[in-house]
Amino acid sequence: MATGQSVTSFDPRLVRADTPALARIINGRPITYLDSAASSLPPRPVIDAMSRHYERQHANVHRGVYQTANESTQSYEGAREAIARFIHAPDGAEEIVFTKNATESFNLLAKSWGAKNLGVGDVVLLSVMEHHANIVPWFQLRDAVGIEVRFIPVGDDYRLDLSNIEELMKGVRLVSVTAMSNVLGTVTPLQELARIAHEHGALIAVDAAQLVGHAPSNVVDLDVDFFMFSAHKMLGPTGLGVLWTRRDILAEMPPFLGGGGMIADVSTSGYVPAKGPTRFEAGTPPIAEAAGLSAAVTFLEGLGMQNIAQHDRDLTRDALARIDDEFGGRVRIIGPRDTEQRGGVISMDVEGVHAHDVAQVLDQFGVCVRPGHHCAKPLMKRFNLTATARASFGPYSLVSDTDVLIEALNDAVKLFG
Amino acid sequence: MATGQSVTSFDPRLVRADTPALARIINGRPITYLDSAASSLPPRPVIDAMSRHYERQHANVHRGVYQTANESTQSYEGAREAIARFIHAPDGAEEIVFTKNATESFNLLAKSWGAKNLGVGDVVLLSVMEHHANIVPWFQLRDAVGIEVRFIPVGDDYRLDLSNIEELMKGVRLVSVTAMSNVLGTVTPLQELARIAHEHGALIAVDAAQLVGHAPSNVVDLDVDFFMFSAHKMLGPTGLGVLWTRRDILAEMPPFLGGGGMIADVSTSGYVPAKGPTRFEAGTPPIAEAAGLSAAVTFLEGLGMQNIAQHDRDLTRDALARIDDEFGGRVRIIGPRDTEQRGGVISMDVEGVHAHDVAQVLDQFGVCVRPGHHCAKPLMKRFNLTATARASFGPYSLVSDTDVLIEALNDAVKLFG
Amino acid sequence: MSNLEDLYREVILDHYRSPRNRGELETPPAHRVEGFNPLCGDEVTAYLLVDDGVLTDIKMTGHGCSISQSSSSLMSAAVKGKPIEQVRALITTFKKLMTVHESSIESTDSAPLQDVRSLGELAALQGVVKFPVRIKCATLAWNTLNQGLDELDATP
Amino acid sequence: MSNLEDLYREVILDHYRSPRNRGELETPPAHRVEGFNPLCGDEVTAYLLVDDGVLTDIKMTGHGCSISQSSSSLMSAAVKGKPIEQVRALITTFKKLMTVHESSIESTDSAPLQDVRSLGELAALQGVVKFPVRIKCATLAWNTLNQGLDELDATP
Ligand SMILES: Cc1ncc(COP(=O)(O)O)c(C=O)c1O
Numbered sequence A, B: 001m002a003t004g005q006s007v008t009s010f011d012p013r014l015v016r017a018d019t020p021a022l023a024r025i026i027n028g029r030p031i032t033y034l035d036s037a038a039s040s041l042p043p044r045p046v047i048d049a050m051s052r053h054y055e056r057q058h059a060n061v062h063r064g065v066y067q068t069a070n071e072s073t074q075s076y077e078g079a080r081e082a083i084a085r086f087i088h089a090p091d092g093a094e095e096i097v098f099t100k101n102a103t104e105s106f107n108l109l110a111k112s113w114g115a116k117n118l119g120v121g122d123v124v125l126l127s128v129m130e131h132h133a134n135i136v137p138w139f140q141l142r143d144a145v146g147i148e149v150r151f152i153p154v155g156d157d158y159r160l161d162l163s164n165i166e167e168l169m170k171g172v173r174l175v176s177v178t179a180m181s182n183v184l185g186t187v188t189p190l191q192e193l194a195r196i197a198h199e200h201g202a203l204i205a206v207d208a209a210q211l212v213g214h215a216p217s218n219v220v221d222l223d224v225d226f227f228m229f230s231a232h233k234m235l236g237p238t239g240l241g242v243l244w245t246r247r248d249i250l251a252e253m254p255p256f257l258g259g260g261g262m263i264a265d266v267s268t269s270g271y272v273p274a275k276g277p278t279r280f281e282a283g284t285p286p287i288a289e290a291a292g293l294s295a296a297v298t299f300l301e302g303l304g305m306q307n308i309a310q311h312d313r314d315l316t317r318d319a320l321a322r323i324d325d326e327f328g329g330r331v332r333i334i335g336p337r338d339t340e341q342r343g344g345v346i347s348m349d350v351e352g353v354h355a356h357d358v359a360q361v362l363d364q365f366g367v368c369v370r371p372g373h374h375c376a377k378p379l380m381k382r383f384n385l386t387a388t389a390r391a392s393f394g395p396y397s398l399v400s401d402t403d404v405l406i407e408a409l410n411d412a413v414k415l416f417g
Numbered sequence C, D: 001m002s003n004l005e006d007l008y009r010e011v012i013l014d015h016y017r018s019p020r021n022r023g024e025l026e027t028p029p030a031h032r033v034e035g036f037n038p039l040c041g042d043e044v045t046a047y048l049l050v051d052d053g054v055l056t057d058i059k060m061t062g063h064g065c066s067i068s069q070s071s072s073s074l075m076s077a078a079v080k081g082k083p084i085e086q087v088r089a090l091i092t093t094f095k096k097l098m099t100v101h102e103s104s105i106e107s108t109d110s111a112p113l114q115d116v117r118s119l120g121e122l123a124a125l126q127g128v129v130k131f132p133v134r135i136k137c138a139t140l141a142w143n144t145l146n147q148g149l150d151e152l153d154a155t156p
């Protein structure tokens, strides 16, 4: 049996062998998991890291003196270091805040940094292709303090339309955009956006949820100011998210949730918040999950993020071409057709067949695709859609997954004639 | 090997056999885990439920049509039902909100219900024995909207001093108190407090973090309005907390965190929140953790919460008497001496030996106790302490754990002469 | 693939491709009511014309999956021209059908099956219960109709 | 239990039980500086009297574990009456000792050991490095002193 640690050069079949959930049989056929954009399937070393935590050393972190409390604390703080290394945080672990998911990271950004620094007349610039996680917290902030929320339009080529960006930048204090659309697969020009933001004296926040598991992430090269993502989309567990920001910005951010662990002092008349990332980590953190995330980072590093990105590109190029060949216009791809600046997410609109029905038929073949608005309703509206059927790849995906997808799509198209 | 499911009548040795972390050897001796008040050790069925989730059916919940997405959704929603049953929520799963920990539950209470319903002149009444999780969010609300935060004093008997309660209740809109102090072990008179609160037109919120894993919880019998706790203190995983409130209260609570999953609609001009518990569950929830919590509930139900409570009482009575016999006044118990209305938490102040040194010496014997302020600084101040060394029991604790505790305490006392 | 054929019966696909009573009615005199399934985005709008205790006309618009839209079409055909009392009874029967456990459909002598027989073409939707996530799709139009009738009851 | 004896050497227990230079100095002329370890609640306050580049007097108060309080006492004894320059050098040496990896303490010919020898009684604290969570306890007084000297430097 292959184990994660042993995968040194990238081979998706080895990753597959290490991913227990892919051994599942659905409706008499091996599962064809094409929903990694919603959540990835953790490999054996990630699952084992968490079991091992509970089996050998579980204890609450911080303040403990006994051995397993130290081990748990070291494991938890070690995950912070692993993530800092993974995204190349310039000042290391001191810049990594653990949250429960990318969504909480955005709420933390909006309700701590945003509420302190933004007010009436200030603009936060999003894009029409954002996930609700990067939209709703800003509307909440608007309703609380009166900021304006503005959107970069998306062109017919399914890419950001920056033709009017100078106009759009008026009054903007923060640009907050996705690194990659979870619906279109579009990769956004982050370096360009960072340059524009900084030229206008604004900061830039990045929704890296779809990026971190699929391509190298380097916050210094990108020159961005905030970077948010979830563990469960990078082969890690549920229940854990990350916010990275520069140490100097973090130091000035007021507390978010209040409770144990985030304080320096509490009396019956008030409290003094702690310094550093723990200021934002109230209560018992996701300890076992952090052990899982460390293992996921090690696993991904072993595969090589460049290799994973290339693998995604290869699979996507192949799938786009074959869907076209097979179905002509009947299966419309909602997303860019070239594979440069594009990830392994394929949204489909099947003529005459609603996305739910597509997904239902595909399920009969053990094919897992996600129907719906993918938490991106403004984007769906932009293209006059209510739902797409979305297939997305992971490092364990193979061309044979696309074979089954196409076989099953054929059945759906036939059934609805 | 005993498995959790097979434990039908309560035997702590069987629980122990089912708890892998208790097989650990520390400094050459079997671990003596006396820190369940900080976090409990999950039994085999809980660990396995989470591994199984990742190994067989992991997928994101909701909106999925394919089989494993359905299974994951059913597992997640099933956990809601298990918790509703466990605490006797009158309207079932519709009243259960999943958070990341008890601390987030308190923040949700303060920042959703509190921010909507409370303002200048309104009083939230806490007690001096509260955990920071039930203090800091209220100070944050005070700083945001101008409420007053008031404290019920704690008497020299380590119990709530209700002699002046009528005076204290003036202007109170919410009483928010712990069911059991994580420092003193004191169990508070919740039914009486609920009656007093309701007589004064106030609601009552309960910090049940130390209760749920140790005694039966029935929100109807207690007649309370909010009930908050964490999975990791009831043999469940980290990364998951609960807020229960009555369906009619929940229906009127505004959203807390914003993002995917908590909306009915989003456009470029605003959003409409969803109805029901999901309104408060933004982003991908702790899916595997919910599977673990379900297993923990089943396990605890198999043991019988009354049996666990009796076991705690027996161990506590024995330990208190033996610590007295052995050390006389040199080891002072910070907490009630009788075992009625008292849980299995034993805070110690060892004359001439700081709590950190006590814990350090105990670690050499494999004994895990927690030194410090236990996130209850106002309480420590009340008793002129900066730290105690706290031993606490779980359903896997045995009288032999107390034997080792006393042996190790003897060494600490001797070393510091 | 037998399961799938249970779900997508020919009648359902037919109503999905060629929905009956599709369109709008002038309001007033008709009453308009909207239903929405936030999880999948399916929408149904019903226009109800009630005269002297009878649902004399009904039109439906909306979009969504084959189940929600065929159910909307099948419903409109089943209730059009019926006294409100009968319409209410049909709603109850249909919703009961949708909560019935699979096993009791397959046995032959159960009470629910009696109800199914009385449903005519609507019975084609009974395969939906084998796909629990799709039940919400099938009941959307019915809940919307029910709400519309409640609203009409509430207005003098 | 050999480990534990490394940590709780007799010198440490002695300084813990009978702390040297305990008390306060009048401010001014003395400078007062407070140190605090939020994780464990340990506190140290130093009163520094500097005259013509020499730390002519020092008093300490505070509370906490045996390590933080003995370190405070040992430090006060070691720096009292020394030129500021030497005090700074000692702070540096001590903090280096506290970051040294265990293995290099055990080898006999390493540079850090040279430093340890120069520390005198202070060397008793070297066992702390084997207990990484306690290092913060041992360095609290030193960081506080360092901060106090910085503050004195900054005031004209
Ligand atoms: C009484 C009490 N309330 C609240 C909490 C907070 O729980 P958590 O850290 O899981 O949010 C704890 C545990 O630390 C506790 O003991």
Ligand SMILES: Cc1ncc(COP(=O)(O)O)c(C=O)c1O
Pocket (backbone or CB within 6 Å): A037, A038, A101, A102, A103, A104, A131, A133, A134, A178, A180, A181, A182, A207, A209, A210, A230, A232, A241, A375, B260, B282, B283, B284, B285
């Ligand atoms: C682009 C993007 N942003 C944010 C999120 C939110 O992540 P989470 O649900 O883990 O908070 C997702 C995933 O759902 C996503 O695809």
